[in-house]
Amino acid sequence: MEEDRLRLGVHTACLVCPLRSNPAYRDFSPEELEFTRHFRSGELHAGAGSAIFHEGNQNAHLYTALSGWGFRYKTLSDGRRQILNYILPGDMIGLQGAIFEEMNHSVEALTEMRLCVFERKPLYSLFEKHPGLGYDLTWIAAQEESILDEHLLSVGQRTAIERAAYLLAFLHHRGRASGVLTSERTLMPLTQAHVADTLGLSIVHTNKTLRKLALSGALRWLDRGCEVLDPDALQRLAKWTPNDQRRRPFL
Amino acid sequence: MEEDRLRLGVHTACLVCPLRSNPAYRDFSPEELEFTRHFRSGELHAGAGSAIFHEGNQNAHLYTALSGWGFRYKTLSDGRRQILNYILPGDMIGLQGAIFEEMNHSVEALTEMRLCVFERKPLYSLFEKHPGLGYDLTWIAAQEESILDEHLLSVGQRTAIERAAYLLAFLHHRGRASGVLTSERTLMPLTQAHVADTLGLSIVHTNKTLRKLALSGALRWLDRGCEVLDPDALQRLAKWTPNDQRRRPFL
DNA sequence: CGGATTCTTGAGGTACCTCAAGTGCGGTGG
DNA sequence: CCACCGCACTTGAGGTACCTCAAGAATCCG
Known part of the structure; x- marks a missing residue:
């Protein structure tokens, strides 16, 4: 088990x-x-x-x-x-x-x-x-609520390309802030199936969408995960900007 | 203004x-x-x-x-x-x-x-x-988070009919619990444009979807709002059940 | 080396979308 | 009182952004 x-x-x-x-x-x-x-x-x-x-x-x-x-x-x-x-x-x-x-x-x-x-x-x-x-x-609960608000906007209103761009820009931003992503460790450990289930899209269409983003040079899809190359381009595509939180609490 | x-x-x-x-x-x-x-x-x-x-x-x-x-x-x-x-x-x-x-x-x-x-x-x-x-x-913030989780599931995974059924069952449930809806006052004061923007659908498709629900007898659409006639049917359609909260806090 | 998982691509279908027009109602003002 | 306007709702027709099905290539793992 x-x-x-x-x-x-x-x-x-x-x-x-x-x-x-x-x-x-x-x-x-x-x-x-x-x-x-x-x-x-x-x-x-x-x-x-x-x-x-x-x-x-x-x-x-x-x-x-x-x-x-x-x-x-x-x-x-x-x-x-x-x-x-x-x-x-x-x-x-x-x-x-x-x-x-x-x-x-x-x-x-x-x-x-x-x-x-x-x-x-x-x-x-x-x-x-x-x-x-x-x-x-x-604070933590309100923060999660705020993130869910943005995800709901994304799934409800953004197109497939915008949704994918938003998700990857969002994860990249959070990854950097939390320290799991650095300039050396840039791999976000997702499969395309995860991306699909986050965006509310089929795996096939997710694949075609990610391919387009990779073609534009904004990201690279690796074996079992992806690497964001141009976070600003993704943010522009998604019409999204992160709101920075300095000194967030935890525990 | x-x-x-x-x-x-x-x-x-x-x-x-x-x-x-x-x-x-x-x-x-x-x-x-x-x-x-x-x-x-x-x-x-x-x-x-x-x-x-x-x-x-x-x-x-x-x-x-x-x-x-x-x-x-x-x-x-x-x-x-x-x-x-x-x-x-x-x-x-x-x-x-x-x-x-x-x-x-x-x-x-x-x-x-x-x-x-x-x-x-x-x-x-x-x-x-x-x-x-x-x-x-x-408690209040966590409750809102829980509701947003369900909405996200709805917009991301449910079909148009299921989404509409879920939304109306959800609003009916909350309306009863909060006291704005009673057996006398049953009108939920929405326009179809609001429903559309909640479900992430166009107004036209929302209209056709609501029509189907009305035809099935689960609800009635009135001038500027709607009346839920069969909340259980809506819940079944949406594959959703409310989780009752007795004695919730407020302020 | 074989099997499972992930990614990729093509072809065809459908659940939604947009555009467009028309109805019916309530409010406003002449 | 009626004429008009605006808003909400309705309906049809045609388009498209997604979906499903299917099959193949690449990679990982035991």
Whole structure:
């Protein structure tokens, strides 16, 4: 089973959290750090392609991605799948599940991932003891909402070419901001099937659309992923500009 | 100007808030009620069709709808419009704007609306002084996210008929839960242009699709709105079931 | 080396789109 | 009171951006 590929790691301190070194994130007070350390219950490794949790699950945990790529999706009863958003380092997974009873979407790892695991029970005490962290959670939820707004605009109104350009510009932007993409590591680990299910297009048409974009020189499609060569061109095509967030919170 | 139709009302107490009588909402402690009263800065009346705020605005306020219908939308530079979600009594408007600098969507009134106005500045002190209310805000943001997930699934994967069925079942459900729809008041005040811009379809095709639904007896289209006759049939068509939330928070 | 997965391409079909015209209603003003 | 205008809704005809089906090439993995 896929579960085999999930494996619980050792309990290491938040002090050495690999995300903290990224200047994109806001600093914690010592008290907040201490609280987070208690709230945290371990680390999880998920293999590429493994399910982290499934729609309908009642999961006792809450995660923050430490490394790797993943995605959230929903399916209809006959199997049609819509990818809702991608998970990158620093992103929180399972907030909906922590607040409502059930998860109403699924999450799958795209590459190998390392996740920081939190108990969902003490969530309320986080609001009581550390209003700053509570505020951050609202910030995170509002941010996700804002991204979904843009995706909905994309799927509802943009043409196939515009949608593809938007998605790749968006992922490139987020990849750079989160640190998974650098000038050396430029590969975004998607298959064309993922792109298709994100854009609401068939695989065939997605392929033809990506081909056009590659022909224009804006990107290169490699074996199992792609490389953005000209993010500005993609943004112009999609009529989209990222809104930069300096010092975003996390956890 | 549209602004003419916006008018500030008198400052009345939260104690008589028309929403509190609805058992769907959770009760406040006396302290929370007292705080809310201070946080609140007035009441706003918006005429049907008026803009409540616009993408890019830096709005100092935060609203909760008290009565009427409205909607959130985004547009592309060439005018294509995507309706993201509808605003019903009890819904919060402008949380994104309160947390980030700018609003990245617009809001328009569908019918005449009454809105409760809050200052956005003391938002942080809300988290400090009333963790329960802070938790509620996260609840609200997570709830909106969950709705957007479903909309995205709809626009990305469902066929025209399924999308229309989903939207009307969804609105009917929310209308009943919020109290704007009763067994006497059953009219949902939309035009087919709104439905089209929500579903990502043209007006013409939307019309043909709604006609089919009406023919099947699931709904009736009236002059400037529609009436759901058979919500279960719509849900079945859309392969969707609402997830009931008893005792939701607000403000 | 064989099988599975991903990507590619062509051919034909269809679910949507645009354009265009016409109906019916409600409001406004002469 | 009627004439007019504007908006919402309707319907038909023709176009196109997607889709499905099908088959082949390239790559990865055991």
